[in-house]
Amino acid sequence: MPRTTTSLMLLVGALGCTGTIGEGGHSPTDSPDVAPTPAQCAAQGPAASTAILSRLSARAVDRSLEALFGEPSTRAEELLHDAPGGADLVGSIDVERQLDFGAQVGIAEGPRLQCGETTECRTRVATWGRRVWRRPLSDAELDALMALPSGRERMTRLFGSPHFHYVPEPVGDTPGVAELDGWARATRLAFALTGATPDDALLDAAAAGALETAEGVRTEGERLLGTEGGQRWLRAFFHWWLDLDHLADLDKDPEVFGDWSDAVPGLYRRELDAFVDALVAGGRLGFDDLVSATWTMENDALARYRGHSAPSSEAFVRVERDPAHHAGVLTSGAFLATHARRYETSPLHRGLFIRERIFCGSVGDPPEDVEVVAPDPDPSLTTRERLAQHRADPACATCHDYLDPPGFAFERFDADGRLRDTENGLPIDASGELRGTDVDGFFDGAAELGARIAESAQAQRCFSRQWFRFLRQSLETEDDECAIEGGYDAMQGADRDARDLVLALVTSDAFLMRRVAAPSDDAEGEER
Amino acid sequence: MSRTISRRRMLRGLGAGALGLPFLSAMLPAGRSVAQAREVPKRLVIVYRSNGVVPDRWFPTTSGGELRWGANMMPLQRHRADLAILERLDMVSAMEDPVGRNPHDLGTSHAAVARPLVMGPSGRYASAGHLKDGSAGGPSIDQLVARRLRGTTLFDSLVFGSRAGGLPHTPINHAFWRDRFEPVTPMQDPAEAFARIFAPLGDESASRAAEQARQQRLLDGVSDDLARLRGRLGAEDRRRLDAHASAVGELEDRLAHLGADLCQTPETYAGGTGYQGVGRYLTDLMVHALACDLTRVAAFQWSTGESRIRFSGHADHHHGLSHGGDSNARVQEDLSEADRFYAGELAHLLDELAAVEEADGSRLLDHTAVVFINEVGKGNNHSKRRLPFLVAGMPSVFRTGGVVDARGAAHADLYVSVLRALGYDDRTFGIPEHCSGPLGALLR
Incomplete structure (x- = not known):
């Protein structure tokens, strides 16, 4: 099928500080957030x-081992040594690592495949x-x-093989958009919704x-979302979206935050997980609640840390919580x-998050060779006042005003995550x-900001985009824009439930199909 | 360097529990011969760090015709005769890169590559939130040389790092690249690095025939699987899988090499931990691998671009500090401490390279080109000018012992000189537009 997406490319242009995705430039332009129309998507075809x-x-390998063998695993993390995204190409040492990994699983789990030349054995090995x-x-x-002499070698072979470590999606060589077969779909779906093997x-x-x-995929998707693995992976989305990779080993300056302890990050993690679980248990994972709820989940340790004495369990x-200051996950510890x-605190980093992850706005990098200097500490000023100094420079203000x-x-919340009255x-x-969004205007405090975000179509579209990235574990291309818009549409139903968005995404063409590019002449001929 | 220690004892000391006995160890016949005399080979080592330097306290000044060293380079002073201090070397390729804009992505992926970044499938070169895309534009200098030496030694190259992890396909996380979209993930686990590189040398266990047969079956099985998998895939995926096949080939090559001249196992791991401890041990392993001619190309990556390492006692991590003001004394002192740390670690590497005696009585350092690179010149303006690069070793080839003024030459030129020093006659490195041949001032 010829490419018919040219008109959609408008979406991903370079739009400066107020752009939507794309690279951005150094000066803001006021391009609106353009989403593909249903007509465009229909005309586009798959x-x-x-x-x-x-x-x-x-x-992903460790989560799969957990799913398969029922025990927590760090075996792959210890042996495979790859980066979190896992797409690194291999050298001979990586091949060795895979073989050693297979051997270790073989030793541990080989007895499961220890059997003789019986039909039952063959069935077990096939399973x-x-x-x-x-x-x-x-x-x-x-x-x-079956020809291998032991269960250990059979298991080793299964887990050392490229058939296990790679995710092949055979669609042939004919350029165009091709349907994935059921096995490839099962793999995509399982890793998207549970982070593990089917x-x-x-x-x-x-x-x-x-x-x-698509209906069949949806049925299975609904089932997976309800499994324990599905629930865990749902929480994982929020950790990913909120960029909490470093939460576990977060530490704060003891001179400033004397009662910070190693236990706090764990409490904050459980607060967020419990909040998501509570929404799901309530039957609706609503975008509005996520960004504007004025309640949270606490136990006695967290309540004590926050200096109030509510729960005793x-x-x-x-x-x-105080409705004047709270806004769902955005005010989570x-x-x-x-x-x-x-x-x-760092209003810049919190603001950057709002700009990039909530509104999917692009942010230009500071121009080359301009001094990017953080304001020096000054105890006679607030953080806000010190930042005002650098925004006074028009060259910086073009972006920093956004x-x-x-x-x-969030300035009412200190760097340790707790409410404060003064600085x-x-x-x-x-x-x-807020500037450069569909809900521009003035606000006072996190609650008012959260309320605006809850009503923003741009933020909800962005939420769909973030989910897409999480489910596919890669950046979208222009071919994926209609799928993302479809996710947004699905969340406009009566419930405005984010799970409808997720199911719409995993049943979209972008998930069920794969494009085969026309052969390119690439850079193969370059001097190596 | 030649201390013989029981390998098994060493593995225990390393706590290599998770790994067990690595794959290759079973494949070896017992008993090794020590390296024989022959012409001393040339080696290349690249060391990467990030966030620039404090220029005023790094670059030497001249007063009354005498060179005064910058305070932060002092840890290197004992190696002054082996050191060429680059002045006015510019990362020209990065300054004119039409694709990249994040200064740290740019600096990290140009530092050893000198080619424009390329976009990934998403049409972006990097960074949209925490998912990243895009790649350096081609092989880094070390991998280019490694490819030419393919099959000469047990390992084409060895790349190490300390806290050099990150997402794949992310220019900012990788200084070293096999090719575009193929970053080299550094080895960062001391126990694993030791076991992979040295454990196969001299396993003294008696009967391993059964284990060998099992490993051979496994390797054969994987080769079969690979062929079958290849048959199921489209052309694009096949290209990607071919890199895996070539890695399997390299592993087989290594099996074939085993039994050739190898030398003794290195010093036991004293258990140093943390950024520096791991870095030191891996540096020592790297030198030992070079000394044993297990590889002729090595690289070391300290952290990543925009390093977030926080040194003890510092108010913020390195990148945070690097955006402090020039007049902030506390910040400049902390940054200086970081510069001295890296200078000190480089000095340690040079100590080790100088301590190894080759068969003809010369030093390993006399045959090794060491290039110390950085992603930017100065942190708070991301300057791509006045790169704080150093070249060390091969004093009969490089003009060591003082400052080499590059007069605004491209850093790609430096790599052409390095290629010349290694015996190649390249006229250019990276893309020709940003390279004007060898840096004459660097060569004797």
């Missing part, structure tokens, strides 16, 4: 992006082969496995041809403490202005 043959990340390679094994492959029920569905339709329970410096003010909304004995001004 759209899906090409993909690079991917390799399972160590984390495990399908689980590990995520597709049925051919007779020749099964023969080769379970037996999903593989059965693939074998029965149930994944050949180890378990996290719902606690109403986890978000506020990670988006701050060790010794003071970045710092949304971050000021350096001075009153705090948490007012600010």
Whole structure:
């Protein structure tokens, strides 16, 4: 099929500080947030992006081992040594690592495949082969496995093989958009919704041809979301979206935050997880609640840390908080403490988050060779006042007028994530202005900012984009724009439930198909 | 350097529990011969760090015809005769890169590559939130040389790092690249690095025939799987899988090489931890691998671009500090401490290279070109001018012992000189537009 997406390319142009995705420039331009129309998407026909043959990340392998063997695993993380995204190309040492990894799993789990030349044995090996390679094994492959002298070697072979470590999506060589087969769909769906390899029920569905339709995929998707693995992965989205990679080892300057302890990051993590769980348990994972709820989940340790005495249990329970200051996950301890410096808040980093992750606005980098100098500490000023000094420079203000003010909304929360009334004995001004969005205007404090975000179509579209990236673990291409818009549409229903968005995304063409690019003449001929 | 220690004892000391006995160890016949005399080979080592330097306290000044060293370079003073201090060397390729704009992505991926960044499938070169895309524009100098030496030694190259992790396909995280979209992930685990590189040398266990047969079956099986997998894939994916096949080939090559002249195992790991401890041990392993001619090309990556390492006692991490003002005394002192740290670690590397005696009585350092690189010149303006690069070693080839004024030449020129020093006759490195041949001032 010829490419018909040219008109959609408008979406990803360079739009400066107020752009939507794309690279951005150094000066703001007031381009509106343009989404593809239903007519454009209909005219476009099936759209899906090409993909690079991917390799399972160590984390995905560990989660798969957990799903398969029922025990927590760090084996892959210890042995495979790859980066979190996992798509690194291999050298001979990486091949060795895969073989050693296979050998270790073989030693641990080999007894499961220790059996003789019986039909039962062959069936058992075939079952495990399908689980590990995520597709049925051919007779020749099964023969080769049966010929190995021990269960250990069979398991080693399964887990050391490129069939396990790579995620092949065979669609042939004809340029155009091609349907993925049921096995490839099962793999995409399982890693998207549970972060791990498909379970037996999903593989059965693939074998029965149930994944050949979007409806069939949706049925399985709904089921997976309800599994324990699905629930865990749902939480993982929020950690990813809120950029909490460093939460676990977050530390704060003891001279400024004397009662910070190693226990706080764990409490903040559990607060966020409990909040998401509570929304799901309530039957609706609403975008509005996520960004504007004035309640949170606390246990006694967290309540004590925050200096109030509400719950008296180890378990996290719902606690109403000051509606003037709170805004769902945006005022979670986890978000506020990670988006701050060790010794003071950073409205810039919090504002950058609002700009990039909430509104999907691009942010230009500071121009080359301009001194990018953080303001020196000054105890006679508030953080806001010190930042005002650098915004006074017109060269900086072109972008920072878009970045710092949304971050000021959170100034009532210190760098350790706790509410504060004053800074350096001075009153705090948490007012600010949103610019370059569909809900521009002035606000005072996080609650008002959250309320604006909850009503923003741009923010909800961005939420769909963020989910897409998380589910695919890669950046979208222009071919994916209609799928992202479809996710947004799905969340406009009666419930405005984010799970509808997720299901719409995993049943979109972008998920069910794959583009085969026309052969390119690439840079193969260059001097090597 | 030649201290013989029981490898098994060493593995225990390393706590290599998770790894167990690595793959290759079973494949080796017992008993090794020590390296024989022959012509001393040339080696290349690149060391990367980030966030620029405090220029005033780094570059030497001249007063009364006498060179006064910058305070932060003092840890290197004992190696002054082996050191060429680059002045006015510019990262020209990065200044004119039409694709990249984040100064740290640019600096890190140009530092050893000198080619424009390329965009990824998403049409971006990097950074949209925390998902990144795009790649350096081609192979880094070390990998280019490694490719030419393919098959000469057990390892084409060895790349190490300390806290050099990050997302793949992300220019800012990788200084070293096999090619575009193929970053080299550094080895960062001391126990693993030791086991992979040295454990296969001299396993003294008696009967390993059964284990060998098992490993051979596994390797054969993987080769079969690879061929079958290849058959199921489209052309694009096949290209990607070919890199895997070539890695399997390299592993087989290494099997074939085993039994050739190898030398003794290195010093036991004293258990140093943390950024410096891990870095030191891996530096020592790197030198030992070079001394044993297990590889002729090595690289070391300290942290990543825009390094977030926080040194003890500092108010903020390195990148945060690097955006402090020039007049902020506390920040400048902390940054200086970081500069002295890296200078000190480089001095340690040079100590080790100088301590190894080759068969003809010369030093390993006499045959090794060491290039110390950085992503930017100065942190708070991301300057691509006046790069704080150093070249060390091969004093009969490089004009060591003082300052080499590059007069605004491109850093790609420096790499052409390095290629010349290694015996190649390249006229250019990176893209020709940003390279004007060897840096004459650097060569004797």
